[in-house]
């Protein structure tokens with residue numbers, strides 16, 4: 001019988017179609033592979049391209065070794081000192097800003113604004129409250145941020161102050177801890193949930209911000225409820241795609257006075273007539289150093305906006 005020359009060879013059976021579609025969450029990112037935790041509790045490493053854009057917290061499906069990302073509910077981005085943009089994690093509800101020893105100038109403010117714009121609830125954790133130099137820092141930070149965001153004073157080493165944070169996270173939030181290297185993010189996670197047993201830095205009270213103990217972001221289920229991502233330390237929380245109006249609305253400390261309305265709805269609190277923020281600074285209701293920090297961040301945001309606009313024109 002003459003062969004039909006136009007007939008195509010029979011395609012191989014589509015094995016992937018018979019593979020079950022497994023839904024899971026990325027719980028660790030190792031550059032060219034991610035660890036996925038599936039709904040039935042299994043875990044598996046799945047290969048990805050370097051810089052594939054996947055991040056811890058991403059909901060994914062895995063079919064026959066192929067990973068597909070689902071749309072994100074929230075994403076938190078930051079800019080580093082060299083201008084590089086990083087995704088911190090995906091599908092978060094809360095952002096835990098961890099500090100110890102010193103208040104990293106502007107870091108807390110930028111992180112709070114970034115979280116609020118991304119529709120995450122920010123909170124501040126002051127760790128190492130057992131150390132003698134902490135009470136002053138605690139007073140300063142509490143006065144600055146205590147009225148704006150949930151605020152927790154903790155010693156991971158002595159396990160004091162943990163219960164209020166446990167109650168907060170136990171409401172079912174997925175959160176992330178960010179902050180400089182050595183502030184005790186991994187130690188806090190271990191204190192909240194000892195089974196996690198993360199590696200922590202060697203010296204118990206070192207102030208060296210240069211050494212990184214955690215090198216990979218990892219997501220953990222807390223036994224008291226909620227989920228937390230531990231991240232490698234970083235010092236820069238540069239804002240990404242934030243407008244001056246968003247900064248003006250979300251800068252911590254200004255929202256407390258939201259009822260003292262500015263004349264203009266989109267007031268940037270710089271030179272506008274009838275600005276309630278400027279009036280409050282003059283009357284002593286807002287400390288001048290907080291206003292100075294605001295103006296510094298406002299200039300950055302305005303520069304970014306005009307750079308973005310001139311790129312659009314090119």
Ligand SMILES: Nc1nc2c(ncn2[C@@H]2O[C@H](COP(=O)(O)OP(=O)(O)OP(=O)(O)O)[C@@H](O)[C@H]2O)c(=O)[nH]1
Nearest residue numbers: 156157182184185186187200201203212213214233
């Ligand atoms: N005194 C004191 N030391 C602490 C406390 N919490 C953590 N430390 C110590 O601080 C050091 C750094 O802790 P880590 O948990 O590794 O800090 P980290 O923020 O995870 O650091 P990176 O992973 O490098 O970002 C370790 O030596 C801890 O033992 C605390 O509450 N009090």
Ligand SMILES: [Mg+2]
Nearest residue numbers: 185186213214
């Ligand atoms: Mg760590």
